[in-house]
Amino acid sequence: MTKPKRAISAPGQSTGAVRWLVLIALVLVVGGSWIVFSREPQQETVAAELAPAPVKGHPAPAITLNDIDGQVVNLSDFQGKPVLINFWATWCPPCRAEMPDFQAIHREMGDQVTIIAVNATSQDEPDNIRPFMEEFGITFPVLLDVRGQTMSDYNVRGLPTTIFIDSNGIVQEVFTGAVNKAYIQSKLSGL
Amino acid sequence: MTPFLSVGPLTLPSYPFLVIIGLWAGMWLAAKDAGRLKVEGDHVYNIGLYSLVGGLLGGRAWYVLAHRESYAGVPLQAFSLTLNAVSLPEGAIIGLAIALIYSKRYRLSIPTLADALAPGITLALAIGGLGAFLGSQTQGTPTALPWGIVQFGETRHPAHLYLVLAALLILAILRAARRKRQRPGFTFLLFAELYAGSRLLLDPFFALPATIGAGFRVVQVAALAVMVLVLAVMARVEKSA
Numbered sequence: 001m002t003k004p005k006r007a008i009s010a011p012g013q014s015t016g017a018v019r020w021l022v023l024i025a026l027v028l029v030v031g032g033s034w035i036v037f038s039r040e041p042q043q044e045t046v047a048a049e050l051a052p053a054p055v056k057g058h059p060a061p062a063i064t065l066n067d068i069d070g071q072v073v074n075l076s077d078f079q080g081k082p083v084l085i086n087f088w089a090t091w092c093p094p095c096r097a098e099m100p101d102f103q104a105i106h107r108e109m110g111d112q113v114t115i116i117a118v119n120a121t122s123q124d125e126p127d128n129i130r131p132f133m134e135e136f137g138i139t140f141p142v143l144l145d146v147r148g149q150t151m152s153d154y155n156v157r158g159l160p161t162t163i164f165i166d167s168n169g170i171v172q173e174v175f176t177g178a179v180n181k182a183y184i185q186s187k188l189s190g191l
Numbered sequence: 192m193t194p195f196l197s198v199g200p201l202t203l204p205s206y207p208f209l210v211i212i213g214l215w216a217g218m219w220l221a222a223k224d225a226g227r228l229k230v231e232g233d234h235v236y237n238i239g240l241y242s243l244v245g246g247l248l249g250g251r252a253w254y255v256l257a258h259r260e261s262y263a264g265v266p267l268q269a270f271s272l273t274l275n276a277v278s279l280p281e282g283a284i285i286g287l288a289i290a291l292i293y294s295k296r297y298r299l300s301i302p303t304l305a306d307a308l309a310p311g312i313t314l315a316l317a318i319g320g321l322g323a324f325l326g327s328q329t330q331g332t333p334t335a336l337p338w339g340i341v342q343f344g345e346t347r348h349p350a351h352l353y354l355v356l357a358a359l360l361i362l363a364i365l366r367a368a369r370r371k372r373q374r375p376g377f378t379f380l381l382f383a384e385l386y387a388g389s390r391l392l393l394d395p396f397f398a399l400p401a402t403i404g405a406g407f408r409v410v411q412v413a414a415l416a417v418m419v420l421v422l423a424v425m426a427r428v429e430k431s432a
Contacts, residue, residue: 020426024419031391031415038395039406047399053343055330057399157194175275182268183276185261186254 047170054154054174060085060165061153065118065143068129073143076169078114082191084184085163087145087156089120090128094178095160099136101181105188106140113188115140120159122148166191192340193325209322213315214239221311228307230299235307238293242286250282302376309382310365316386317358324351330398350396357389374432380421387417 052061063075063085075083086102088095099117106115119129121144133142145151154163157176164173164187172191195202218239222232254276255262255269262269294301323329331340331348339346364385365378391414394400401409 016429017426020422020429024422024426027418027422028415031411031418034391034395035407035411035415038408038411040400040402040408041406050399051344055327055343058343173275177273180265180268180271180273182255182258182262182265183271183273186258186276189258189261 047168054156054163054171056171056173058171059169060163060171063116063118063143063150063153065145065150068133068142068144073116073141075116078116079167079169081112081114081167082188083114083116083165084188085154085165086115086117087120087151087154087159087161087163088117089124089159090132091124092159096136098160098178098180099138101179101184102140103136103138104181105184109188113191117142118145118150119143120148120151120156121146122151164188164191192327194327196325204326206322206326206328209325210319213318213322214243216318217311217313217315219311220314221308224310225304225307228303230303230307234293234297234299234304235311238290238304241293242290245289246282246286247277249285250277250279253278253281253285300375302374302379305376305379309379310362313358313362313365313382313386317355317362320351320355320358324349324355331396332398347398348396350393350398353393353396354389357393358386361385361389374428376428377425380425380428384418384421384425387414387421390414391418 047057047059050058052059054061060075060083063073065073067073075085084102084105086098088099102115102117105113117138117140119142121129126144129142129144132138143150154161160176160178162173162175162179162184163171164175166172173187192205194205196205196208197203198208218236221239222235225232225235251269257278291301293299294304327342329350330342331350333339333345334348335346336348338349340349341347361382365382368381369378391411394408394410394414397410403409403412
């Protein structure tokens with residue numbers, strides 16, 4: 001039995017292979033140069049230089065509001081640990097659904113994370129706020145956005161909205177809709 | 192830009208709404224192209240639906256497993272409607288695996304099917320990109336060019352619009368390329384090469400990118416790797432023909 005002869009490459013085939021190799025080399029050189037030319041400075045430096053905005057990667061816009069007892073609260077007071085800002089109203093069913101989970105997180109994690117509930121007071125009935133807090137046993141700060149300025153600063157388009165801010169004061173996520181305990185915890189592990 | 196769209200009496204969030212429209216339009220175009228390539232259009236709709244549902248469920252399962260400590264005390268929350276609690280890369284891989292299993296089960300030619308899907312995927316990317324632009328999902332780098340848009344108090348590149356224009360250009364190239372008879376799989380490889388090229392070229396117009404090493408953009412590095420891989424596959428296909 002004779003062994004089958006190995007096929008010999010036709011001249012056209014090797015020319016084709018060279019053409020492909022040249023093309024790949026060209027893509028590598030041009031693409032690689034573009035990657036090097038357009039590389040970014042370190043992420044932390046960029047984030048700190050950005051204007052405050054309710055967008056991932058930006059410093060969180062400042063908040064100065066009165067709490068339910070009339071005390072002035074500043075967001076900057078809580079820098080150094082993760083902060084959750086929850087925008088809510090008493091008439092909003094998903095806000096009612098998620099509030100027990102925020103309270104559970106606050107109870108279990110204590111000082112490891114700050115939870116701030118900003119009530120959309122400009123769209124709510126102020127007399128309903130304290131009964132709502134008592135109904136859900138809320139013990140974290142509840143701030144009153146009487147003029148709607150903080151809602152505007154945070155570009156809140158629907159309730160509830162939750163903003164996840166890391167310990168450097170940088171926004172990491174903006175979530176519109178009801179969140180739950182497991183999801184909050186999973187996000188906090190990355191802050 | 193325009194985070195909500197008014198459609199008759201309804202007010203819908205631009206980004207999710209246009210992603211859904213993009214998926215539907217993409218499947219419609221792919222089904223149309225499948226017919227031309229002698230593949231039943233229903234297969235395209237089935238693959239799209241199974242991959243989407245399977246990918247979402249798989250992505251959720253992956254997310255829950257990756258954060259099992261968070262879900263341990265509240266296992267029922269694994270079934271919540273929180274769409275963000277999905278691992279997208281793993282979900283996409285699971286969706287792709289479902290598409291491959293389906294193709295094998297119905298003995299569909301994967302290169303031919305991929306050719307049929309390529310223009311549909313491009314159209315879906317264009318429409319979804321428009322949704323991302325309107326919904327201000329991400330932002331561009333600052334610019335002084337006259338077509339810059341004001342985002343968060345600064346004039347910036349409309350980076351998502353650049354990707355939309357690139358997708359429309361790719362769609363036109365794919366349409367032009369089909370006039371010439373090509374080997375099965377060529378249209379998809381051309382799509383992959385051009386799309387990766389567009390991401391490599393346009394990513395620097397997006398602000399706050401994920402980076403590796405000395406500030407290299409992850410998207411660009413991945414795009415360059417895909418471009419080289421696709422060219423190598425094209426060379427191999429040509430050699431074996």
